Amino acid sequence: MTRLRIGRNRSAGLQRPPAAILAIAAIAIAFFALPFIGLLWRVPWGDAWSLLTTPSSLTALRLSIETSLWATALSIVFGVPLAWVLARYGFPGRRIVRALCLLSLVLPPVVGGVALFAAYGRRGLLGDSLFDWFGMRLPFSTAGVVLAQTFIAMPFLVLTVEAALRGLDRRTEDAARTLGASRWYAFRRVTLPAIRPALIAGAVMAWARALGEFGATITFAGNFPGRTQTMPLSVYLALESNPGQALVLSVVMIAISFGVLLSLRDQWLGGSSTSGGSR
C-alpha cells in the first residue's frame, strides 16, 4: 500500500485514476456518446435545412420554447417558496409533503398525465370549478401543455433550491434581521442572492426537462399542431411519417439542451465568482 513513489511524474501518478476505472468510465462515455453519434450519422444533412424550416417544424419549435419558458417561470414562482418551506419549517408530515411534491420526478410521465386529468380534467376534482370560474378548459389547450410540463419539471428546481437553502448559514439571515431587515427584505437581499447559482441551475434543469416533456403532455394536452404539439410530440409522430424530419428535430433539441448544459457548467457551477476588487 504505502510504497514510496519517486519520480518525475509523482504528482501525475497520484492524480491519474486506476486503469480499470478509466476503462469502465470510457465505456460509460461511449454508452452516452454513441446514440448521439449514431443520430448525427443518420440525419439527412442535405435536406436538413428545408426539413427544419417547414412550417410544422417551426410551429412545434416555437410552441415548445414558449411553453417550456412558461413552465420554468411557474416552477420558479411556486417552486422557490415550496423549497423554502420544505427546507426551513419542521411541520408535522413534512417528509410526506416533500415526497408528494417530488413524486412526479419518479413517476412515469404518462401516469402524471392521467393524474392531471383526475385533478384538472373536465371530470377532475377542479375541472368544473376551473371552467365555471375562468371559462378555462386545460386538456387540449396550450395552458394544459404548460401545466403538464410544470408538473414534471418543477421538482428539479425544488430539489436544487431546497438543497441550497439547507446548506445556507442561517446566521447570515439572522444578521440581516438584527440590522433592521424585515423577513422579506432579508429574503430578497440576502437569501436569494446566496442561492442564486442553485436557483439558476435548478431553473435550467427544469427548463430542459419541460422542453423534453412528452408523456404527460400527450396524455393530458393531446396533440394538435400549433396548440399542443410540442417538439417531442412532433418528433414522435414524424418518426412514422417523415423520419428525416424527426431526426432533424431531434438534433435541434439535442443541440439546444447540450448548449444549455455546457453553459450551465461553465458559468454557474464550475468556477464560482472570484470577482474581487476589480473596479
Place this chain on the structure above:
Amino acid sequence: MSINAQFDIQLPEFHLAIELALAEGEVLAVLGPNGSGKSTLLRALCGLQPVDNGKILLNNIVVDDAELATFVLPEQRHIGVMFQNSTLFENLSVLENVAFGLRARGTKRVVARANATEWLERFSLEQFAQRRPASLSGGQAQRVALARALATNPDVLLLDEPTSALDVRAKAEIRRDLLRLRQQRPVTTLIVTHDPLDAFALADRVIVLEEGRIVQSGPLDEVASHPRSRHIADMVGLSLVRGEVRDGALTTASGARLVVPADSPSGPSVASIRPAAVSLHRAEPEGSARNAWKMTISDLDRHPERVRARLNGPIPLLAELTPTGAEALALNVGDDIWASVKASEVTVTPDLGS
C-alpha cells in the same frame, strides 16, 4: 439603553435560566464554555429566539414577554449584533455590507453609502470598500462586521465571540477598536466569549454561564481570585501584565522586568500568566527561573482541590497550588514569599489598546 432580562428557554439539551441587568453604557462579558447557552442568551436578547418564560426589557420597555405574548421583532429592537466568524453578505461589497442596515431601514442609497464610508474610515477599512467579503482576512472581515453592526447607531451592542478564530494580532485589533468605541460613545454592550482576555480588555463585569445557569457574577478581579469552580478558575484565572517588550523582556510602567519568550515581538504588549505556572518558594529560588520576585500574600482562597493566592509585589500575580503544596509552605495572608515564572510559560500579545 438598559437591559433587564429574567427568562427561561427550554433547549433540547438543557434549560437556560437567565437573570441579568445592564445599566446604560455598561459592558458585561458572558463567559462560559461552548454549549453553555451563551449564544442562546444573545439570540434571545436580539429577538431571534423567543423566551419560554419571563421577560426581556430594553430601556424598561417590554420586548419579549411570555405571559403577555408580547414580542418585538429583531428588526425593530435596534440592537447591533456582531456574530461569530462574521456573517458578511458574500454577494455585497464591503461598503454595501456596512450600508445594509441603513438601506434596510429605508435610508436613501447615497446617504447610506456616505455613512458607511465614514464608518469604514473610522476603522481604517476604507481601502476595502469595493472588495467582496471573501477576499478579506478573518480579522478584517470581523472588523467590517463590527462596522456594519454599528452603522445603524444601535443602543445596544451584542458581540458573539468577537475574537474567536482570529490570530493574536487580529484579536488585539478588534479589542482596540472596541475600546476606542467605548471612549467615543459608551454603548451598552454584552460580549459573549470564552476568551477571558476579551473580558479583561473590555468588560466592567462578568457573568459565568455553565449548562444554562449563571454560576458566578461580579467584577472580573473578584471572579478571578475567588472562582467558584475548577472550570471558572481555568477560564478566568489569568494574570495580566502590561508593559513594553524589548530584547526578550517586558518592562512595566513601575519598572519591573518580566523575561518573556525570545521570539516575542517588541513594542507595547500584554503578557498573560496562568496561576498554575507560578511557583512559590520560601527562599529565593536559584537556577533556571529568571523571573523571580519577592511578594506579599494579600489573599488566600482555599478549596478542597486547590488553593489560590493573590500576590502583591513588583508584578501582581495570582498563584495556584495544590492543597498539599500550600500546606508544605504553610501559607498565611500577610506572609512574604518568593514567586517565580518560567519565561516559556508567559504568553505575549501586542497591546493596541488606549
Place this chain on the structure above:
Amino acid sequence: MAFQVPKLHPNALVAISFLMLLVFAPACGSSSTTSSTAGSTDSLSGSLTVSAASSLQGAFTDIKAAFRKLHPDVNVTINFAASSTLAQQIIAGAPVDVFAAADEATMNKVTDAKLLSGTPTLFAANSLEIIVRKGNPSKIASLSDLSKSGLIYVTCAPEVPIGKYSAQVLQKAGVTITPASFEPDVKGIVAKVSAGEADAGIVYSTDIRATKRAADGVAIPANLNVIAKYPIAAIFKSGNNTAAEAWIAFVTGTAGQSILKSYGFTSP
C-alpha cells in the same frame, strides 16, 4: 494535472459495441433461435416475435395462449403498437417474425421494402364506430352530431390508419370537424373518451368492446363505414419461419377466427 482519455482502439470499440449489445439485446425481445427439437413431441420451438396493430391486443393475447397450448416450446412475444410504427420498426431492421397490420396500405410499405417472405393474407375485418362517453351524455346519434359546437372530438393523425379512415367516413358523410387532438394511436382516442375528457372519436368496433363499457359506441351506417381489412405476413428475415407460418395458419384457422370474432372482428 489532467489525464488524457486514451484514444479508442478499434478493438476497444468492438468490445464496447459488444457490451452495448449485451445491454440492449434483452430489451429487444430478440427472435431467431431455432434450436434442437429433440425430446419434444411438437416439431416447433424457439422464439417468435409478432408485431401486431394495437387493435389486436385482446384477441392476439388470447390467441397466444391458445397457440402456446398447441406449441408449448415456442416462446411467443407480441409487440402491440400503431401499424405504422410497427412497419417503421420492421423497415428499420427490428427482429420480427410476423407482422399483422390494421390496413393494407401499411402492409404494402413492408411489401415494397421486400421484407416479406410471402404474400400477405387477410385474416380479419374491423368496422368503424363512433366512440362516446359512457352513457352518451352528449347525445350523439349520428355522424352529423359530431359537428355540434363545444363538442370535443379527438382523432389520429392521417398517417395512422384510424386517422385516415375516420377522415374518409366524415368526408363521405359531409361532416367537417376540427379535432381537439391528433392522438398518436387508437388507444389515445379511447383513453381520452373513456376518461371523459373528450366527447367522441371514431375508432374500431373492437376498441369499444375492449373498454368493457367504460365508453359506449354509436354505429356508423354501412354505406358510410370503412371496413378495415387486416393483413398478416411472415417477415423474410425471420429466423423462425416455420413457427411464423404456424402462427399465421393458427390465426386464419377456425380457432383463431373464433377468438377474433369474440373481440368484435368480422371475417374479411
